[in-house]
Amino acid sequence: xxxxxxxxxxxxxxxxxxxxxxxxxxxxxxxxxxxxxxxxxxxxxxxxxxxxxxxxxxxxxxxxxxxxxxxxxxxxxxxxxxxxxxxxxxxxxxxxxxxxxxxxxxxxxxxxxxxxxxxxxxxxxxxxxxxxxxxxxxxxxxxxxxxxxxxxxxxxxxxxxxxxxxxxxxxxxxxxxxxxxxxxxxxxxxxxxxxxxxxxxxxxxxxxxxxxxxxxxxxxxxxxxxxxxxxxxxxxxxxxxxxxxxxxxxxxxxxxxxxxxxxxxxxxxxxxxxxxxxxxxxxxxxxxxxxxxxxxxxxxxxxxxxx
Amino acid sequence: xxxxxxxxxxxxxxxxxxxxxxxxxxxxxxxxxxxxxxxxxxxxxxxxxxxxxxxxxxxxxxxxxxxxxxxxxxxxxxxxxxxxxxxxxxxxxxxxxxxxxxxxxxxxxxxxxxxxxxxxxxxxxxxxxxxxxxxxxxxxxxxxxxxxxxxxxxxxxxxxxxxxxxxxxxxxxxxxxxxxxxxxxxxxxxxxxxxxxxxxxxxxxxxxxxxxxxxxxxxxxxxxxxxxxxxxxxxxxxxxxxxxxxxxxxxxxxxxxxxxxxxxxxxxxxxxxxxxxxxxxxxxxxxxxxxxxxxxxxxxxxxxxxxxxxxxxxxxxxxxxxxxxxxxxxxxxxxxxxxxxxxxxxxxxxxxxxxx
Numbered sequence: 001x002x003x004x005x006x007x008x009x010x011x012x013x014x015x016x017x018x019x020x021x022x023x024x025x026x027x028x029x030x031x032x033x034x035x036x037x038x039x040x041x042x043x044x045x046x047x048x049x050x051x052x053x054x055x056x057x058x059x060x061x062x063x064x065x066x067x068x069x070x071x072x073x074x075x076x077x078x079x080x081x082x083x084x085x086x087x088x089x090x091x092x093x094x095x096x097x098x099x100x101x102x103x104x105x106x107x108x109x110x111x112x113x114x115x116x117x118x119x120x121x122x123x124x125x126x127x128x129x130x131x132x133x134x135x136x137x138x139x140x141x142x143x144x145x146x147x148x149x150x151x152x153x154x155x156x157x158x159x160x161x162x163x164x165x166x167x168x169x170x171x172x173x174x175x176x177x178x179x180x181x182x183x184x185x186x187x188x189x190x191x192x193x194x195x196x197x198x199x200x201x202x203x204x205x206x207x208x209x210x211x212x213x214x215x216x217x218x219x220x221x222x223x224x225x226x227x228x229x230x231x232x233x234x235x236x237x238x239x240x241x242x243x244x245x246x247x248x249x250x251x252x253x254x255x256x257x258x259x260x261x262x263x264x265x266x267x268x269x270x271x272x273x274x275x276x277x278x279x280x281x282x283x284x285x286x287x288x289x290x291x292x293x294x295x296x297x298x299x300x301x302x303x304x305x306x307x
Numbered sequence: 308x309x310x311x312x313x314x315x316x317x318x319x320x321x322x323x324x325x326x327x328x329x330x331x332x333x334x335x336x337x338x339x340x341x342x343x344x345x346x347x348x349x350x351x352x353x354x355x356x357x358x359x360x361x362x363x364x365x366x367x368x369x370x371x372x373x374x375x376x377x378x379x380x381x382x383x384x385x386x387x388x389x390x391x392x393x394x395x396x397x398x399x400x401x402x403x404x405x406x407x408x409x410x411x412x413x414x415x416x417x418x419x420x421x422x423x424x425x426x427x428x429x430x431x432x433x434x435x436x437x438x439x440x441x442x443x444x445x446x447x448x449x450x451x452x453x454x455x456x457x458x459x460x461x462x463x464x465x466x467x468x469x470x471x472x473x474x475x476x477x478x479x480x481x482x483x484x485x486x487x488x489x490x491x492x493x494x495x496x497x498x499x500x501x502x503x504x505x506x507x508x509x510x511x512x513x514x515x516x517x518x519x520x521x522x523x524x525x526x527x528x529x530x531x532x533x534x535x536x537x538x539x540x541x542x543x544x545x546x547x548x549x550x551x552x553x554x555x556x557x558x559x560x561x562x563x564x565x566x567x568x569x570x571x572x573x574x575x576x577x578x579x580x581x582x583x584x585x586x587x588x589x590x591x592x593x594x595x596x597x598x599x600x601x602x603x604x605x606x607x608x609x610x611x612x613x614x615x616x617x618x619x620x621x622x623x624x625x626x627x628x629x630x631x632x633x634x635x636x637x638x639x640x641x642x643x644x645x646x647x648x649x650x651x652x653x654x655x656x657x658x659x660x661x662x663x
Contacts, residue, residue, distance in 0.1 A: 086648040094644050096592075098645070101634045105634045108632035221465070224464045267480055276468040283458060283465075287455040
């Protein structure tokens with residue numbers, strides 16, 4: 001494998017946690033809710049999967065427990081964001097603090113280090129033999145392939161099902177959606193729960209594939225990067241993949257920087273800040289991108305207002 | 308007559324909401340205590356001894372009180388860093404990064420400027436530098452918000468992660484202290500003098516109080532503060548009335564960032580005497596909670612910051628008593644504020660025009 005292929009191959013593996021998180025955020029935001037707590041959801045997903053691996057002995061159990069953690073996060077956050085109508089940005093930020101506190105406390109007590117045997121690479125027959133492209137795309141672990149399949153599923157859910165279209169109506173003009181006979185809350189609950197579950201899978205992926213273990217604050221802003229990718233990709237899951245590749249490669253550079261000639265003298269701290277700088281550039285580049293009109297605004301059904 | 312009526316009505320309404328928010332606060336406090344007790348019991352710790360550990364850890368002796376005072380000073384400043392932009396409904400979530408960048412600049416200048424200057428002059432220069440540094444860091448999200456309406460939540464968060472790497476570069480490459488995750492110690496002339504013997508309280512604490520006065524004057528007694536609050540209530544109406552929303556956005560961010568930068572200076576010059584890796588225990592993020600509990604009012608930020616400082620410093624005592632990691636403090640704080648949001652003690656208003 002030459003250096004470029006290896007940067008891209010590592011980049012694909014590194015982008016997948018962000019991809020899962022971003023797909024989850026697409027689902028949430030297309031119902032009119034913004035989940036700034038995505039970072040905390042990823043962290044809890046990562047922690048639960050490390051816990052599952054440690055105590056139930058197995059990658060599958062790790063993944064399942066991570067998914068369970070995501071569902072619990074989704075239930076709590078949908079209650080706050082939708083039913084109780086708390087401010088979504090503030091609630092999300094505090095949820096991140098809460099998740100960091102919870103996972104760090106429990107980590108000291110129950111995990112304390114511990115390495116996870118990660119999902120190994122599975123080479124897809126024929127496709128994996130293609131020069132360069134096969135090495136980059138088709139010699140990865142199963143969670144990478146699963147994320148490639150999840151993107152079209154999310155696309156179909158949001159753009160082609162009655163649920164997705166109704167939820168999007170609720171994100172643009174909830175009052176009109178309600179007048180048309182839709183229940184805005186019931187459209188938003190499942191979006192938040194499903195979205196959080198997908199984001200938690202992102203956290204689990206981090207533990208079970210690339211990082212191979214949990215440490216406090218493991219996610220390092222990947223949830224926030226996912227938030228930016230979603231805006232850049234204009235809520236299109238396929239464009240989300242493209243955006244994530246950018247960040248994956250930006251992260252992969254740190255592992256190969258010493259082989260990249262002129263870049264090899266850049267101090268490692270500057271290489272590490274690269275993905276964050278790119279995110280800001282991406283936000284600037286996405287300036288024509290418009291959030292759904294009613295995003296972030298808690299909805300009060302008109303019947304509740306009358307009561 | 309009608310004016311009297313109106314005045315009476317408004318007093319009555321205010322009275323009712325105060326009562327309701329008081330009741331809400333009590334319920335939130337009770338529920339928080341319940342949740343925390345359940346969590347502690349679940350972790351196998353005795354909630355009662357945990358509470359005792361928390362209080363004695365924060366206020367048990369002179370030394371601990373001094374530590375609480377200094378942490379409260381940092382939280383006052385990061386609270387202001389959140390409160391001023393929040394008043395204009397601008398989400399400056401990046402106080403953590405603005406604080407780190409302020410600390411980085413102060414540490415660098417303190418180590419390079421000639422140390423034979425008078426202590427007054429040197430400290431003044433460094434404080435000024437920290438204000439500028441924090442403001443510059445906050446200008447990135449501020450200007451991008453004002454000019455191209457970039458999402459300030461994402462940009463200010465990303466600036467935080469960049470600032471962490473910048474600070475790390477200072478610690479590991481520019482001014483490293485051998486065998487320790489920090490920079491070299493600053494010369495004595497570049498550090499704040501102690502103002503309470505036997506404790507770690509330095510001149511940084513009164514600086515934080517001075518910042519509250521400045522913020523109060525700006526927010527309550529100046530045209531700029533009026534514009535900031537008007538934009539927060541309804542930015543379109545403010546614009547219709549001739550307020551320059553973009554300019555106020557940039558100024559609000561710069562002010563918030565300056566306060567956060569000062570928090571960085573207090574940590575470096577008045578607490579650690581060096582830039583220490585990971586010096587902030589999420590103080591930038593906790594500032595958001597401090598500001599919200601104070602309902603964005605600069606004067607209420609003082610008691611709010613003291614409360615959070617007690618919880619924060621007390622968690623160290625809690626660790627001694629229960630063997631749990633001090634991160635429990637974060638759970639306490641976040642649960643408390645989320646419940647305050649749920650019980651509408653903290654309310655953020657929305658312009659009706661947006662929700663239709």
